[in-house]
Amino acid sequence: MIRFLHTGDWQLGMTRHFFSEGVGERYTQSRVDAIRELGRVAEEEECSFMLVCGDVFDSNYVDRKTVSRAVEALKNLPVPVYLLPGNHDPLDAASVYSSSAFLDRKPAHVHVIDSSDPITVEEGLEIVGVPWFSKRPMRDLVTPVLDGLEQSASTVRICAAHGIVDSLAPDPDSPELISLGAADKAISRGKIHYLALGDRHSVTDVGDTGHIWYSGTPESTDFKEVKSGFALVARVSEEDVSVQEVKIGKWSFIERAGIDMNTEEDLEALREWFEGLENKERLVLKLRFVGSVSLSLHRDLMEFVDRAKEIAGAVETRYKDLTVIPEDSDFSELGLSGFAQKTVERLRELDANSDSSSSGARDALALLVRLAGGDS
Numbered sequence: 001m002i003r004f005l006h007t008g009d010w011q012l013g014m015t016r017h018f019f020s021e022g023v024g025e026r027y028t029q030s031r032v033d034a035i036r037e038l039g040r041v042a043e044e045e046e047c048s049f050m051l052v053c054g055d056v057f058d059s060n061y062v063d064r065k066t067v068s069r070a071v072e073a074l075k076n077l078p079v080p081v082y083l084l085p086g087n088h089d090p091l092d093a094a095s096v097y098s099s100s101a102f103l104d105r106k107p108a109h110v111h112v113i114d115s116s117d118p119i120t121v122e123e124g125l126e127i128v129g130v131p132w133f134s135k136r137p138m139r140d141l142v143t144p145v146l147d148g149l150e151q152s153a154s155t156v157r158i159c160a161a162h163g164i165v166d167s168l169a170p171d172p173d174s175p176e177l178i179s180l181g182a183a184d185k186a187i188s189r190g191k192i193h194y195l196a197l198g199d200r201h202s203v204t205d206v207g208d209t210g211h212i213w214y215s216g217t218p219e220s221t222d223f224k225e226v227k228s229g230f231a232l233v234a235r236v237s238e239e240d241v242s243v244q245e246v247k248i249g250k251w252s253f254i255e256r257a258g259i260d261m262n263t264e265e266d267l268e269a270l271r272e273w274f275e276g277l278e279n280k281e282r283l284v285l286k287l288r289f290v291g292s293v294s295l296s297l298h299r300d301l302m303e304f305v306d307r308a309k310e311i312a313g314a315v316e317t318r319y320k321d322l323t324v325i326p327e328d329s330d331f332s333e334l335g336l337s338g339f340a341q342k343t344v345e346r347l348r349e350l351d352a353n354s355d356s357s358s359s360g361a362r363d364a365l366a367l368l369v370r371l372a373g374g375d376s
Contacts, residue, residue: 157191
């Protein structure tokens with residue numbers, strides 16, 4: 001039984017538009033820290049090697065600092081590491097794997113899979129990789145490699161590939177899709193015993209054999225990911241395969257759509273939910289509000305969002321479906337008089353005569369209530 005760590009889609013150097021500068025640096029460092037955590041797991045689980053199935057780097061044009069930090073982290077890993085170039089870091093003329101920043105410091109136990117020639121890891125164990133040589137191949141790269149293999153009589157053979165399997169593809173006509181049927185046939189004929197995949201960021205068991213897996217990305221990258229932040233400890237023999245999911249990542253992306261916001265109780269429930277979240281500094285939130293609120297409740301909601309942004313990694317909000325309706329009570333507690341009171345009356349008149357669900361007068365009133373209300 002061969003035991004190894006299956007991972008992929010590290011995408012070192014990745015940035016996110018919603019991160020401020022300091023938060024972005026923390027996120028970048030977390031992706032490097034994940035490499036060290038993978039090494040710890042590989043050692044603890046007594047893995048023979050680590051297999052990274054594509055997109056080690058977010059681009060072939062990542063800066064030298066990113067490459068140097070990656071190599072430094074790789075240097076301390078306790079097992080041999082095999083890196084497969086994917087669509088983000090293909091083996092083209094600009095390949096990051098050909099850069100001096102990578103080659104000059106690459107440790108001897110780190111290997112770049114640069115062809116589909118079988119690699120003998122140890123006696124009775126081979127890796128057959130399918131590296132990308134361009135960002136947009138116009139054919140299935142995996143099937144021809146599988147078709148060219150002979151049955152493995154006494155050797156466990158792992159195939160490492162990157163890309164979308166046709167059974168999971170949103171666009172079934174994409175030319176680069178990996179044929180699940182061809183992979184199943186290669187497994188049934190004993191050509192390979194495990195197909196380790198990268199590109200899909202969520203842990204996924206593909207098909208019905210239990211021999212084809214996406215490991216997902218070790219550190220979450222987006223809201224749409226179902227099960228990211230993991231790696232797989234794969235145990236493979238000529239007869240059997242089993243995988244163990246291991247949590248690696250520290251960041252979480254949470255989206256809440258359709259948050260009802262009509263009363264103070266609704267806002268209090270949102271506050272309590274937020275307070276119950278853990279590791280807020282590594283949390284990315286996307287909040288979508290619906291309902292109708294008074295100007296005072298709208299002010300309190302804005303104050304909550306501002307404070308959440310100070311604590312969380314990032315907070316994105318959407319108020320398109322939230323209607324703000326001025327009420328008499330919004331202004332009675334402000335104690336306005338004279339010119340200020342006349343201004344409020346005029347703005348309310350303009351808002352009442354507006355045909356739009358969102359008027360400039362209403363925005364002005366909301367700002368006035370927020371400024372005049374302070375922390376009350």
